[in-house]
Amino acid sequence: MKKTPTVGEILQAKGVSRRGFLKYCATTASILALPPSMIPRIAKAIENARRPSVIWLSFQECTGCTESLTRSASPTVEGLIFDAISLDYHHTLQAAAGDQAEAARHAAMEENDGSYLVLVDGSIPLANPGYSTIAGISNVDMLKETVAGAAAVVSIGSCAAFGGIPGADPNPTGAVSVMDIVTDKPVINVPGCPPIPMVMTAVLTQFLTFGTLPDLDKHGRPMAFYGKTIHDRCYRRPFYEQGRFAETFDDEGAKAGWCLYKLGCKGPITYNACATTKWNSGTSFPIESGHPCLGCSEPNFWDKGGFYEPLSTGKFDSGTKLAGAAAAGVALGVVAAAAGRRKQSKFAREG
Protein backbone atom coordinates (compact mmCIF):
# COMPACT_ATOMS: atom_id res chain seq x y z
CA MET A 1 0.00 0.00 0.00
CA LYS A 2 1.29 3.47 -0.77
CA LYS A 3 2.23 5.57 2.27
CA THR A 4 -0.33 8.24 2.85
CA PRO A 5 0.14 11.38 4.95
CA THR A 6 -1.42 11.60 8.40
CA VAL A 7 -4.18 14.09 9.01
CA GLY A 8 -1.83 15.97 11.32
CA GLU A 9 0.66 16.28 8.47
CA ILE A 10 -2.09 17.45 6.10
CA LEU A 11 -3.26 20.13 8.49
CA GLN A 12 0.32 21.22 9.26
CA ALA A 13 1.02 21.51 5.53
CA LYS A 14 -2.02 23.76 5.27
CA GLY A 15 -0.56 26.04 7.95
CA VAL A 16 -3.23 25.22 10.52
CA SER A 17 -2.10 26.33 14.00
CA ARG A 18 -2.48 24.21 17.11
CA ARG A 19 -5.33 26.47 18.19
CA GLY A 20 -7.00 25.89 14.84
CA PHE A 21 -6.45 22.18 15.27
CA LEU A 22 -8.06 22.24 18.72
CA LYS A 23 -11.01 24.08 17.21
CA TYR A 24 -11.25 21.38 14.56
CA CYS A 25 -11.15 18.70 17.24
CA ALA A 26 -13.90 20.43 19.23
CA THR A 27 -16.06 20.48 16.10
CA THR A 28 -15.22 16.85 15.46
CA ALA A 29 -16.29 15.87 18.97
CA SER A 30 -19.56 17.65 18.35
CA ILE A 31 -20.01 15.83 15.01
CA LEU A 32 -19.36 12.49 16.68
CA ALA A 33 -21.75 13.37 19.50
CA LEU A 34 -18.91 12.76 21.95
CA PRO A 35 -18.53 14.74 25.18
CA PRO A 36 -16.08 17.66 25.02
CA SER A 37 -13.91 15.82 27.54
CA MET A 38 -12.93 13.53 24.65
CA ILE A 39 -11.28 16.36 22.70
CA PRO A 40 -7.67 15.58 23.84
CA ARG A 41 -8.08 11.93 22.80
CA ILE A 42 -9.57 12.98 19.48
CA ALA A 43 -6.67 15.37 18.91
CA LYS A 44 -4.12 12.61 19.49
CA ALA A 45 -5.99 10.14 17.28
CA ILE A 46 -6.51 12.57 14.41
CA GLU A 47 -2.88 13.65 14.38
CA ASN A 48 -1.78 10.10 13.68
CA ALA A 49 -4.66 9.00 11.44
CA ARG A 50 -3.95 8.22 7.78
CA ARG A 51 -6.25 8.88 4.85
CA PRO A 52 -8.56 5.97 4.14
CA SER A 53 -9.59 5.23 0.57
CA VAL A 54 -13.32 5.62 -0.08
CA ILE A 55 -15.28 4.24 -3.04
CA TRP A 56 -18.77 5.67 -3.43
CA LEU A 57 -21.27 3.64 -5.49
CA SER A 58 -24.56 5.16 -6.66
CA PHE A 59 -27.35 2.77 -7.68
CA GLN A 60 -31.14 3.36 -7.79
CA GLU A 61 -31.10 6.82 -6.19
CA CYS A 62 -32.01 10.44 -6.84
CA THR A 63 -28.60 11.97 -5.92
CA GLY A 64 -30.29 13.71 -3.00
CA CYS A 65 -27.85 12.10 -0.57
CA THR A 66 -24.84 13.48 -2.43
CA GLU A 67 -26.60 16.86 -2.69
CA SER A 68 -27.14 16.81 1.06
CA LEU A 69 -23.50 16.06 1.76
CA THR A 70 -21.95 18.48 -0.70
CA ARG A 71 -24.30 21.31 0.28
CA SER A 72 -23.62 20.76 3.93
CA ALA A 73 -23.69 23.73 6.26
CA SER A 74 -20.07 23.45 7.28
CA PRO A 75 -18.04 23.02 4.12
CA THR A 76 -14.76 23.75 5.79
CA VAL A 77 -15.16 20.92 8.23
CA GLU A 78 -16.37 18.61 5.48
CA GLY A 79 -13.56 19.92 3.32
CA LEU A 80 -11.06 18.93 5.94
CA ILE A 81 -12.65 15.52 6.22
CA PHE A 82 -12.56 15.07 2.48
CA ASP A 83 -8.99 16.27 2.42
CA ALA A 84 -8.41 13.57 4.98
CA ILE A 85 -10.01 10.80 2.94
CA SER A 86 -9.15 9.73 -0.54
CA LEU A 87 -12.43 9.72 -2.47
CA ASP A 88 -11.29 7.51 -5.32
CA TYR A 89 -14.60 6.88 -7.08
CA HIS A 90 -17.86 8.85 -7.16
CA HIS A 91 -19.98 9.13 -10.33
CA THR A 92 -21.32 12.58 -9.62
CA LEU A 93 -18.16 14.21 -8.35
CA GLN A 94 -15.38 12.62 -10.39
CA ALA A 95 -14.22 14.01 -13.71
CA ALA A 96 -13.40 10.63 -15.23
CA ALA A 97 -16.10 8.56 -16.93
CA GLY A 98 -16.52 5.15 -18.54
CA ASP A 99 -13.43 2.93 -18.66
CA GLN A 100 -11.23 5.53 -16.94
CA ALA A 101 -13.60 5.73 -13.98
CA GLU A 102 -13.79 1.96 -13.68
CA ALA A 103 -10.00 1.77 -13.86
CA ALA A 104 -9.80 4.22 -10.93
CA ARG A 105 -12.17 2.01 -8.93
CA HIS A 106 -10.13 -1.11 -9.60
CA ALA A 107 -6.86 0.68 -8.79
CA ALA A 108 -8.24 1.90 -5.46
CA MET A 109 -9.43 -1.60 -4.62
CA GLU A 110 -6.05 -3.15 -5.40
CA GLU A 111 -3.95 -0.52 -3.62
CA ASN A 112 -6.09 -0.54 -0.48
CA ASP A 113 -7.19 -4.15 -0.35
CA GLY A 114 -8.79 -4.92 3.01
CA SER A 115 -8.77 -1.34 4.30
CA TYR A 116 -11.00 0.81 2.07
CA LEU A 117 -14.53 1.94 2.79
CA VAL A 118 -17.43 1.49 0.35
CA LEU A 119 -20.22 4.04 0.54
CA VAL A 120 -23.44 3.20 -1.30
CA ASP A 121 -26.46 5.34 -2.04
CA GLY A 122 -29.47 3.84 -3.78
CA SER A 123 -31.08 0.43 -3.73
CA ILE A 124 -30.18 -2.58 -5.87
CA PRO A 125 -32.67 -4.02 -8.42
CA LEU A 126 -32.83 -7.80 -8.51
CA ALA A 127 -35.96 -8.32 -10.66
CA ASN A 128 -33.90 -7.59 -13.76
CA PRO A 129 -30.21 -6.58 -13.44
CA GLY A 130 -30.63 -4.48 -16.58
CA TYR A 131 -32.84 -1.99 -14.78
CA SER A 132 -29.73 -0.22 -13.48
CA THR A 133 -26.21 -0.63 -14.84
CA ILE A 134 -22.97 1.32 -14.76
CA ALA A 135 -20.43 0.83 -17.54
CA GLY A 136 -22.44 -2.24 -18.52
CA ILE A 137 -22.11 -3.75 -15.04
CA SER A 138 -25.26 -4.49 -13.07
CA ASN A 139 -25.58 -2.86 -9.67
CA VAL A 140 -25.56 -6.17 -7.84
CA ASP A 141 -22.41 -7.36 -9.62
CA MET A 142 -20.61 -4.06 -9.02
CA LEU A 143 -21.56 -4.11 -5.34
CA LYS A 144 -20.38 -7.68 -4.79
CA GLU A 145 -17.13 -7.07 -6.66
CA THR A 146 -16.36 -3.80 -4.85
CA VAL A 147 -17.10 -4.90 -1.29
CA ALA A 148 -15.00 -8.05 -1.60
CA GLY A 149 -11.85 -6.27 -0.36
CA ALA A 150 -13.53 -3.57 1.74
CA ALA A 151 -13.12 -3.04 5.48
CA ALA A 152 -16.76 -1.99 5.82
CA VAL A 153 -19.76 -0.71 3.87
CA VAL A 154 -21.77 2.40 4.68
CA SER A 155 -25.31 2.57 3.31
CA ILE A 156 -26.06 6.24 2.74
CA GLY A 157 -29.77 7.11 2.74
CA SER A 158 -32.95 5.10 3.18
CA CYS A 159 -32.76 3.54 -0.31
CA ALA A 160 -29.41 1.86 0.35
CA ALA A 161 -30.25 1.12 3.98
CA PHE A 162 -33.78 -0.24 3.59
CA GLY A 163 -34.78 -0.18 -0.11
CA GLY A 164 -36.39 3.26 0.15
CA ILE A 165 -38.65 4.64 -2.57
CA PRO A 166 -37.57 2.13 -5.24
CA GLY A 167 -38.45 -0.64 -2.83
CA ALA A 168 -41.87 0.81 -1.97
CA ASP A 169 -44.96 -1.16 -2.90
CA PRO A 170 -45.29 -2.55 -5.59
CA ASN A 171 -41.49 -2.50 -5.89
CA PRO A 172 -41.39 -2.89 -9.69
CA THR A 173 -37.61 -3.37 -9.88
CA GLY A 174 -37.34 -5.87 -7.05
CA ALA A 175 -35.21 -3.34 -5.16
CA VAL A 176 -33.33 -4.52 -2.08
CA SER A 177 -31.02 -2.88 0.42
CA VAL A 178 -27.26 -3.24 0.70
CA MET A 179 -27.52 -5.43 3.78
CA ASP A 180 -29.74 -7.82 1.81
CA ILE A 181 -26.74 -8.44 -0.47
CA VAL A 182 -23.72 -7.89 1.75
CA THR A 183 -23.76 -10.34 4.63
CA ASP A 184 -20.07 -10.97 5.28
CA LYS A 185 -18.88 -7.39 5.98
CA PRO A 186 -19.84 -4.79 8.55
CA VAL A 187 -22.68 -2.67 7.13
CA ILE A 188 -23.48 0.68 8.74
CA ASN A 189 -26.85 2.16 7.83
CA VAL A 190 -27.16 5.95 7.69
CA PRO A 191 -30.82 6.28 6.68
CA GLY A 192 -32.80 9.42 5.99
CA CYS A 193 -34.31 10.93 2.89
CA PRO A 194 -31.74 12.41 2.70
CA PRO A 195 -29.58 11.71 5.77
CA ILE A 196 -28.24 14.61 7.81
CA PRO A 197 -24.85 15.56 6.28
CA MET A 198 -23.20 15.70 9.67
CA VAL A 199 -24.22 12.10 10.37
CA MET A 200 -22.67 10.96 7.09
CA THR A 201 -19.41 12.71 7.85
CA ALA A 202 -19.47 11.50 11.45
CA VAL A 203 -19.22 7.87 10.36
CA LEU A 204 -16.28 8.74 8.10
CA THR A 205 -14.71 10.83 10.85
CA GLN A 206 -14.97 8.06 13.42
CA PHE A 207 -13.33 5.60 11.04
CA LEU A 208 -10.68 8.17 10.24
CA THR A 209 -10.12 9.18 13.85
CA PHE A 210 -10.26 5.93 15.75
CA GLY A 211 -10.14 3.31 12.98
CA THR A 212 -13.33 1.89 14.44
CA LEU A 213 -16.95 1.70 13.41
CA PRO A 214 -19.73 3.18 15.54
CA ASP A 215 -22.01 1.26 17.89
CA LEU A 216 -25.17 0.33 15.99
CA ASP A 217 -28.82 -0.21 16.87
CA LYS A 218 -30.97 -3.14 15.71
CA HIS A 219 -31.37 -1.55 12.26
CA GLY A 220 -27.62 -1.06 11.86
CA ARG A 221 -27.76 2.70 12.56
CA PRO A 222 -25.11 4.57 14.62
CA MET A 223 -26.45 4.89 18.16
CA ALA A 224 -24.89 8.32 18.61
CA PHE A 225 -27.35 9.79 16.12
CA TYR A 226 -30.18 7.27 16.02
CA GLY A 227 -30.25 6.39 19.72
CA LYS A 228 -33.08 8.77 20.59
CA THR A 229 -36.35 9.59 18.91
CA ILE A 230 -37.14 12.94 17.32
CA HIS A 231 -39.79 13.22 20.03
CA ASP A 232 -37.20 12.73 22.79
CA ARG A 233 -35.34 15.87 21.67
CA CYS A 234 -38.21 17.89 20.22
CA TYR A 235 -38.53 21.41 21.56
CA ARG A 236 -42.34 21.04 21.25
CA ARG A 237 -42.41 18.07 23.58
CA PRO A 238 -43.61 20.14 26.56
CA PHE A 239 -46.84 20.72 24.59
CA TYR A 240 -47.25 16.99 24.07
CA GLU A 241 -46.95 16.52 27.79
CA GLN A 242 -49.45 19.30 28.43
CA GLY A 243 -51.90 17.73 25.96
CA ARG A 244 -51.74 20.74 23.62
CA PHE A 245 -52.03 19.64 19.98
CA ALA A 246 -52.50 21.41 16.65
CA GLU A 247 -55.65 19.92 15.09
CA THR A 248 -55.22 21.47 11.63
CA PHE A 249 -52.38 23.28 9.89
CA ASP A 250 -54.00 26.69 10.30
CA ASP A 251 -55.65 26.57 13.71
CA GLU A 252 -54.56 28.51 16.77
CA GLY A 253 -52.61 25.53 18.07
CA ALA A 254 -50.56 25.36 14.88
CA LYS A 255 -49.89 29.09 15.05
CA ALA A 256 -48.83 28.78 18.67
CA GLY A 257 -46.38 26.01 17.75
CA TRP A 258 -48.12 23.19 19.64
CA CYS A 259 -47.38 19.50 19.21
CA LEU A 260 -48.03 18.08 15.72
CA TYR A 261 -48.83 14.55 16.89
CA LYS A 262 -52.43 14.68 15.67
CA LEU A 263 -51.32 15.93 12.25
CA GLY A 264 -49.38 12.75 11.65
CA CYS A 265 -46.03 13.46 13.31
CA LYS A 266 -43.98 10.27 13.41
CA GLY A 267 -41.46 11.81 15.84
CA PRO A 268 -42.35 9.49 18.73
CA ILE A 269 -41.19 6.40 16.82
CA THR A 270 -38.55 7.89 14.52
CA TYR A 271 -34.94 7.61 15.55
CA ASN A 272 -32.81 10.44 14.14
CA ALA A 273 -30.93 13.59 15.20
CA CYS A 274 -32.87 16.27 13.26
CA ALA A 275 -34.23 17.93 16.42
CA THR A 276 -30.78 18.91 17.65
CA THR A 277 -28.51 18.80 14.60
CA LYS A 278 -31.12 20.53 12.42
CA TRP A 279 -30.77 21.47 8.73
CA ASN A 280 -29.64 24.39 6.58
CA SER A 281 -26.86 25.78 8.74
CA GLY A 282 -28.75 24.81 11.87
CA THR A 283 -31.71 26.94 10.86
CA SER A 284 -34.53 24.53 11.68
CA PHE A 285 -35.97 21.07 11.05
CA PRO A 286 -39.37 19.99 9.67
CA ILE A 287 -41.27 20.24 12.97
CA GLU A 288 -39.80 23.70 13.62
CA SER A 289 -41.10 24.66 10.18
CA GLY A 290 -44.57 23.50 11.20
CA HIS A 291 -44.60 20.14 9.43
CA PRO A 292 -44.86 16.72 11.08
CA CYS A 293 -41.90 14.35 10.96
CA LEU A 294 -42.39 11.81 8.14
CA GLY A 295 -40.29 9.12 9.79
CA CYS A 296 -37.91 8.99 6.81
CA SER A 297 -35.12 7.23 8.70
CA GLU A 298 -37.32 4.28 9.65
CA PRO A 299 -37.50 1.12 7.50
CA ASN A 300 -40.22 1.15 4.79
CA PHE A 301 -41.63 4.50 5.86
CA TRP A 302 -43.25 4.98 2.43
CA ASP A 303 -45.55 2.01 2.92
CA LYS A 304 -46.82 2.83 6.38
CA GLY A 305 -49.90 4.92 5.67
CA GLY A 306 -50.36 8.60 4.85
CA PHE A 307 -47.89 11.16 6.09
CA TYR A 308 -50.73 13.09 7.72
CA GLU A 309 -52.41 10.13 9.37
CA PRO A 310 -51.63 10.13 13.07
CA LEU A 311 -49.92 7.20 14.69
CA SER A 312 -53.34 6.25 16.06
CA THR A 313 -54.14 4.70 12.66
CA GLY A 314 -51.78 1.95 13.74
CA LYS A 315 -49.97 1.65 10.41
CA PHE A 316 -46.64 2.54 11.95
CA ASP A 317 -45.19 0.29 14.61
CA SER A 318 -46.69 0.85 18.04
CA GLY A 319 -49.14 3.40 16.63
CA THR A 320 -52.26 2.11 18.30
CA LYS A 321 -50.55 1.84 21.65
CA LEU A 322 -49.12 5.36 21.40
CA ALA A 323 -52.48 6.82 20.39
CA GLY A 324 -53.84 5.83 23.76
CA ALA A 325 -51.07 7.74 25.43
CA ALA A 326 -51.77 10.88 23.39
CA ALA A 327 -55.51 10.69 23.98
CA ALA A 328 -54.85 10.39 27.68
CA GLY A 329 -52.63 13.45 27.40
CA VAL A 330 -55.52 15.49 26.00
CA ALA A 331 -57.95 14.38 28.65
CA LEU A 332 -55.85 14.33 31.75
CA GLY A 333 -53.01 16.70 31.06
CA VAL A 334 -49.57 16.32 32.50
CA VAL A 335 -50.12 13.20 34.59
CA ALA A 336 -51.54 11.20 31.72
CA ALA A 337 -48.93 12.50 29.31
CA ALA A 338 -46.21 11.33 31.65
CA ALA A 339 -47.81 7.90 31.57
CA GLY A 340 -47.80 8.10 27.80
CA ARG A 341 -44.13 8.94 27.84
CA ARG A 342 -43.43 5.85 29.89
CA LYS A 343 -45.48 3.80 27.44
CA GLN A 344 -43.67 5.34 24.51
CA SER A 345 -40.32 4.42 26.01
CA LYS A 346 -41.51 0.90 26.71
CA PHE A 347 -42.82 0.39 23.17
CA ALA A 348 -39.69 1.93 21.71
CA ARG A 349 -37.64 -0.64 23.62
CA GLU A 350 -39.87 -3.44 22.43
CA GLY A 351 -39.69 -2.10 18.88
Added chain:
Amino acid sequence: MTTPEGIQDAAFPFHGNVRPILNEVIHAIDRLLDTGEATTIDLASLPFGPGELEHLEATLGTGELSAKLDALGISRIRETAYPGVWWLEHRNAHDEVVGRYLEITRTPEILKSQDADIAAGRARLEDQFE
Protein backbone atom coordinates in the same frame (compact mmCIF):
# COMPACT_ATOMS: atom_id res chain seq x y z
CA MET B 1 -29.91 39.54 40.05
CA THR B 2 -32.66 37.88 38.04
CA THR B 3 -33.19 34.28 39.01
CA PRO B 4 -33.44 31.48 36.43
CA GLU B 5 -37.10 31.10 37.39
CA GLY B 6 -37.72 34.74 36.70
CA ILE B 7 -35.89 34.51 33.42
CA GLN B 8 -38.00 31.61 32.30
CA ASP B 9 -41.24 33.27 33.28
CA ALA B 10 -40.24 36.30 31.26
CA ALA B 11 -39.49 33.98 28.35
CA PHE B 12 -43.08 32.84 27.89
CA PRO B 13 -44.16 31.47 25.38
CA PHE B 14 -40.77 29.77 24.92
CA HIS B 15 -40.67 26.03 25.23
CA GLY B 16 -38.81 25.55 28.49
CA ASN B 17 -35.41 24.59 27.10
CA VAL B 18 -33.41 27.52 28.53
CA ARG B 19 -34.02 26.99 32.21
CA PRO B 20 -32.42 23.52 32.44
CA ILE B 21 -29.26 24.90 30.85
CA LEU B 22 -29.10 27.76 33.31
CA ASN B 23 -29.48 25.26 36.14
CA GLU B 24 -26.68 23.18 34.63
CA VAL B 25 -24.49 26.28 34.47
CA ILE B 26 -25.11 26.97 38.16
CA HIS B 27 -24.12 23.40 39.03
CA ALA B 28 -20.98 23.76 36.85
CA ILE B 29 -20.02 26.99 38.63
CA ASP B 30 -20.35 25.21 41.98
CA ARG B 31 -18.09 22.43 40.66
CA LEU B 32 -15.52 24.93 39.41
CA LEU B 33 -15.41 26.71 42.77
CA ASP B 34 -15.40 23.52 44.84
CA THR B 35 -12.99 21.33 42.89
CA GLY B 36 -11.58 23.44 40.07
CA GLU B 37 -13.17 21.11 37.50
CA ALA B 38 -14.14 22.85 34.26
CA THR B 39 -17.32 21.99 32.31
CA THR B 40 -18.10 22.34 28.63
CA ILE B 41 -21.70 22.32 27.39
CA ASP B 42 -22.08 21.58 23.69
CA LEU B 43 -25.11 23.64 22.72
CA ALA B 44 -25.46 21.73 19.43
CA SER B 45 -26.57 18.67 21.37
CA LEU B 46 -29.51 20.39 23.05
CA PRO B 47 -32.98 21.17 21.74
CA PHE B 48 -33.89 24.81 21.16
CA GLY B 49 -37.14 26.25 19.87
CA PRO B 50 -37.28 29.41 17.77
CA GLY B 51 -35.61 32.26 19.62
CA GLU B 52 -34.49 30.21 22.61
CA LEU B 53 -30.78 30.15 21.75
CA GLU B 54 -30.82 33.91 21.28
CA HIS B 55 -32.69 34.18 24.56
CA LEU B 56 -30.04 32.11 26.34
CA GLU B 57 -27.27 34.27 24.91
CA ALA B 58 -29.04 37.48 25.89
CA THR B 59 -29.76 36.14 29.36
CA LEU B 60 -26.11 35.32 29.99
CA GLY B 61 -25.13 38.72 28.63
CA THR B 62 -21.66 40.14 28.07
CA GLY B 63 -18.87 40.43 30.60
CA GLU B 64 -15.57 42.19 30.79
CA LEU B 65 -13.49 40.16 28.36
CA SER B 66 -13.89 39.04 24.77
CA ALA B 67 -11.47 37.67 22.17
CA LYS B 68 -11.43 36.90 18.48
CA LEU B 69 -9.54 33.88 17.14
CA ASP B 70 -8.73 33.68 13.45
CA ALA B 71 -7.98 30.02 12.71
CA LEU B 72 -9.97 27.99 10.16
CA GLY B 73 -12.49 30.84 10.29
CA ILE B 74 -13.33 33.29 13.03
CA SER B 75 -14.11 32.19 16.57
CA ARG B 76 -15.46 34.51 19.20
CA ILE B 77 -14.75 33.79 22.84
CA ARG B 78 -16.57 35.98 25.30
CA GLU B 79 -16.95 35.92 29.04
CA THR B 80 -20.59 36.34 29.89
CA ALA B 81 -21.94 38.65 32.55
CA TYR B 82 -21.38 35.75 34.93
CA PRO B 83 -17.62 35.41 35.62
CA GLY B 84 -16.26 32.00 34.75
CA VAL B 85 -19.04 31.36 32.23
CA TRP B 86 -17.71 31.71 28.68
CA TRP B 87 -19.64 31.72 25.38
CA LEU B 88 -17.63 30.23 22.50
CA GLU B 89 -18.77 30.38 18.91
CA HIS B 90 -16.71 28.77 16.16
CA ARG B 91 -17.27 29.77 12.53
CA ASN B 92 -15.77 28.30 9.38
CA ALA B 93 -14.13 30.16 6.51
CA HIS B 94 -17.59 30.84 5.06
CA ASP B 95 -18.64 32.53 8.30
CA GLU B 96 -21.10 29.75 9.12
CA VAL B 97 -21.41 28.61 12.73
CA VAL B 98 -19.87 25.16 13.15
CA GLY B 99 -19.89 24.94 16.92
CA ARG B 100 -21.34 26.71 19.93
CA TYR B 101 -20.29 25.96 23.50
CA LEU B 102 -20.60 27.22 27.02
CA GLU B 103 -17.40 26.72 28.98
CA ILE B 104 -17.49 27.10 32.72
CA THR B 105 -13.83 27.59 33.48
CA ARG B 106 -11.32 30.22 34.53
CA THR B 107 -9.73 30.44 31.07
CA PRO B 108 -10.92 28.55 27.97
CA GLU B 109 -8.20 26.18 26.74
CA ILE B 110 -8.29 27.61 23.23
CA LEU B 111 -7.21 31.04 24.52
CA LYS B 112 -3.95 29.67 25.90
CA SER B 113 -0.84 29.69 23.72
CA GLN B 114 -0.15 26.11 22.71
CA ASP B 115 3.30 24.53 23.08
CA ALA B 116 3.46 23.53 19.40
CA ASP B 117 2.69 27.09 18.31
CA ILE B 118 5.14 28.54 20.88
CA ALA B 119 7.92 26.29 19.59
CA ALA B 120 7.14 27.14 15.95
CA GLY B 121 7.08 30.83 16.85
CA ARG B 122 10.42 30.58 18.64
CA ALA B 123 11.96 29.03 15.52
CA ARG B 124 10.58 31.84 13.38
CA LEU B 125 11.96 34.43 15.80
CA GLU B 126 15.38 32.82 15.72
CA ASP B 127 15.28 32.93 11.92
CA GLN B 128 15.13 36.72 12.21
CA PHE B 129 18.80 36.70 13.27
CA GLU B 130 20.03 34.69 10.30
